[in-house]
Amino acid sequence: MLSESPIHIRTTHLDSKLQKRLLWFLQQPGCNWVLSRCGEEELSVLTISRRGVYLTNGTERLAFHPxxxxxxxxxxxxxxxxxxxxxxxxxxxxxxxxxxxxxxxxxxxxxxxxxxxxxxxxxxxxxxxxxxxxxxxxxxxxxxxxxxxxxxxxxxxxxxxxxxxxxxxxxxxxxxxxxxxxxxxxxxxxxxxxxxxxxxxxxxxxxxxxxxxxxxxxxxxxxxxxxxxxxxxxxxxxxxxxxxxxxxxxxxxxxxxxxxxxxxxx
Ligand SMILES: C[S@@+](CC[C@H](N)C(=O)[O-])C[C@H]1O[C@@H](n2cnc3c(N)ncnc32)[C@H](O)[C@@H]1O
Incomplete structure (x- = not known):
């Protein structure tokens, strides 16, 4: 079953590029987003950084990479x-x-x-x-x-x-x-x-x-x-x-x- 629990979303910096990317994610349907200031340890957190985007949950980490x-x-x-x-x-x-x-x-x-x-x-x-x-x-x-x-x-x-x-x-x-x-x-x-x-x-x-x-x-x-x-x-x-x-x-x-x-x- 797909998890419907909230995904915390944050950027590591306040650059306009990262904020634009954050806005784009917030507009994507189906995700239960919660704006977050810092990565809480036990929750799913999507981090948008200057080096890319990654999803973490405790020690688990997922990122798109070709x-x-x-x-x-x-x-x-x-x-x-x-x-x-x-x-x-x-x-x-x-x-x-x-x-x-x-x-x-x-x-x-x-x-x-x-x-x-x-x-x-x-x-x-x-x-x-x-x-x-x-x-x-x-x-x-x-x-x-x-x-x-x-x-x-x-x-x-x-x-x-x-x-x-x-x-x-x-x-x-x-x-x-x-x-x-x-x-x-x-x-x-x-x-x-x-x-x-x-x-x-x-x-x-x-x-x-x-x-x-x-x-x-x-x-x-x-x-x-x-x-x-x-x-x-x-x-x-x-x-x-x-x-x-x-x-x-x-x-x-x-x-x-x-x-x-x-x-x-x-
Ligand atoms: C094993 S992964 C596919 C890996 C992929 N071939 C690749 O090269 O990265 C299976 C994916 O199918 C998705 N999936 C499973 N059932 C699905 C469905 N009924 N409709 C659409 N996507 C589905 C899963 O969420 C998962 O992301």
Missing amino acids: SMAIIRLMNLLQGGSDRFLDATQLKPGDSLIDATLGLGTDALIGAWAVGEQGEVLALEKSPILAAMVQDGLYHFPETIPRCNNQAKQDTWNALVQASKRIKIRCGEHGAYLSYIPTNSVDVVYFDPMFRKTHKKSDSIQPLHKWSDHCPLNHTSISEACRIARRRVVLKERKNSSEFQRLGFEILYGGQYSSVDYGVILV
Whole structure:
């Protein structure tokens, strides 16, 4: 269940830039904001600082950062493969709905793969996550580090361009998909919170507190099959019974990985 408890929000300085960013967050729907002067220890606190935006709760900390997407894109640009792209088979000009945005890593890689003519719509049920990623993508160009390495610089630039193609909408994907016309997008992708997680090894552990954990339902999958022209893809824990329950065929690969991808060809 998504937490509806208040989120304290504060800026570290009084600059007009940070105040503008604070106002933008206050206008985002669905968050139960409380203006705060200092970060109270046991509460969820969104801090807007000159170095970025981060959400904390006691010792837990969450921030949007494209570092994983950079690593994946560097690998792709050096001729490597990416299991998400192998599963989705995205190509330039395609349209993708990422029905579970999370921290936006897959959406960024998808947006790179579909290129300038393509489009990505990303849905996220958690209002705070949707707002943080939206803010992070908007301020992405400011976060690019100075790289001496040209290949790395090109990767950052390519990802910044890709980030501009992502449209984020906050809402429950089942409801959202039901308004989308039949056969109108190429690929619909689901990467829900896993039914069972390996606590220690789970790299998205910080997401847990602020994300939605409900299992995927058949209605969302049939809506996805209705609107997709080519395929619906599911990422889940290896050997998850979710693939069978929801009618996905598991793709081979990732022998040493803890996740699998499943596909429904439509
Ligand atoms: C595992 S994360 C996705 C990670 C993402 N693929 C990435 O690359 O960062 C799953 C996300 O889906 C969201 N979610 C779960 N159920 C949802 C639903 N019914 N509608 C929209 N978003 C949902 C969760 O809140 C969570 O942020």
